[in-house]
Amino acid sequence: MLSIEKSIQAKAYALGYEKCGIVPIHKLDGYEEKLKERIEKVPESERFYQGQKRLLNLNNTYPWAKSAVVLALSYNKYKVPEQVKGHIAKSYLFDVRIDKNSVEYNNRQKFEQYLGKLGIKAENNKKFGIVGMRWAALQAGLGVVRRNNFFYTESGSWNHIEAWLIDKDIELLEEKSLAPCPAGCSKCIGSCPTKSLSEAYTMSPTKCISYLTTFGGRELYQEPLAGKFGDCIYGCDICQDVCPMNAKEWKGREEFPGLSEIIPNLSPENIMSMRQEYYTAKIQPKFFYLTDKELWKWQVNTLNYMDNQYKDEYRKYILKACESEYTQVRNMALIIIKNRLLAV
Ligand code: SF4
Ligand code: SF4
Incomplete structure (x- = not known):
């Protein structure tokens, strides 16, 4: 008989998730230090990261929570329609967080019901995450964060991460086999049109096109960086598209509902x-x-x-x-x- 950890993982795989790990929440504490580091490197990002502070001291908000189940789901199987290629970022086109038409959305519900059947109390935040998502995925062993700050599994950076806080004290490290970024590679940094990504693991979120074309950029008509957006209308994939670690990872065979x-x-x-x-x-x-x-x-x-x-x-x-x-x-x-x- 499978352990509870392995049963959860087996269910996640059966529902199409690529990765599943479980991490005790005290192992997520390092997120605070990471956040501090980011702000120290790019002081103007402090305001932007204020919102992330809700993801610190998880037990203050969720006193019952013991661990986080963290899953990765790749969206690289979907076809990118020619008309929006380069205009709309792929993660938004294939955003399964709230799209009820998608198989992935429905599978998430099934996964949650499965946790319930195991007698596990579980909570997530569909839209914005209940934990520092990339940090939690890293601690759960799902993959690596590369120099462009994106989270990579064996399917490249084309993944959505999902996480639930649960009331069981369990742990399961996922397996990965990922090479580091090639020595000397800085293609992502060189390609960033606004220099938001200024060096490895260092970005100014408020200069990023993905921010400035979505919830930021309220006064775009007087934004000096707007002239550098090129083809982008909603989001930006440039620093992921140029990455050699993504080169063969877009399959693009299926229509997104x-x-x-x-x-x-x-x-x-x-x-x-x-x-x-x-x-x-x-x-x-x-x-x-x-x-x-x-x-x-x-x-x-x-x-x-x-x-x-x-x-x-x-x-x-x-x-x-x-x-x-x-x-x-x-x-x-x-x-x-x-x-x-x-x-x-
Ligand atoms: S998403 Fe675009 S603007 Fe943002 S860091 Fe990457 S290349 Fe730069
Ligand atoms: S472009 Fe090069 S440095 Fe940047 S994330 Fe990809 S492999 Fe790493």
């Missing part, structure tokens, strides 16, 4: 003419970092893209954006007109 229905509406032109009702019903629930009041942010990001990758066809969308009901969209359009269209 429901994606083909919304993709045509995520072309730059269609984002600019998107109606609020459609955004609320179809786009926001999938890309939840922006609220249903923030269609304007998608449009500001798209105007910025149109400016960065300017073509004559975009002119009419930029001019039309001056009549937008959203102040931020009008501001962005006016800046582009002043700097680009009136400058010629």
Whole structure:
């Protein structure tokens, strides 16, 4: 008969998870030191990391918790639609955290029910994590953190990490066989357009395109880094795409449920003419970092893209954006007109 630890792991594998480890929560304490180190290296990141402090002293919030079950799930099997390649980061396209259409979402429910059947009290935070996720995955032996700060398993960095706090004092270290980053490699650092990733394991989160095009970048029209976003509209994969450790890891054979229905509406032109009702019903629930009041942010990001990758066809969308009901969209359009269209 399998031990409780091995039974949990076997269930996770049966549900399609790539990795499963269990770590006592006192072994997550080092996260506080890690956070401190990050702030010392990049002092301007202090405000950004304030929110992460909820993940320290876990027993103050969850006095019953003894261990964390940590799982990794790869999304490298999904096809990236051509129309959004390079515009929308893959982890957001294949975000299974709240997408009820996905097999992975339903399997998560099944995993949770299984913990319940074993008599285990378990709690997680679907959207934002209940522990420092990469740190917990590292302690549970699921993989490694590479110089670009992403967490890698044998399937590369294309993974979602999930974690539950549980009321059982158990431990199970997962197995891994991962080579370190090649000596002298700094492709990820060299490729970062905004220099957010400035050296190995060192980044300024508020300079990262993934932050500035989602829950940050509220005043993008006056953000000096906006001109460096290139093709990116929502998120950025550049420092993962260039990584040799990811080179053969994208399989891309399966359709992600429901994606083909919304993709045509995520072309730059269609984002600019998107109606609020459609955004609320179809786009926001999938890309939840922006609220249903923030269609304007998608449009500001798209105007910025149109400016960065300017073509004559975009002119009419930029001019039309001056009549937008959203102040931020009008501001962005006016800046582009002043700097680009009136400058010629
Ligand atoms: S995600 Fe993009 S902007 Fe952020 S660190 Fe990586 S390359 Fe730089
Ligand atoms: S690009 Fe090179 S240095 Fe950066 S994470 Fe990948 S292997 Fe490591």
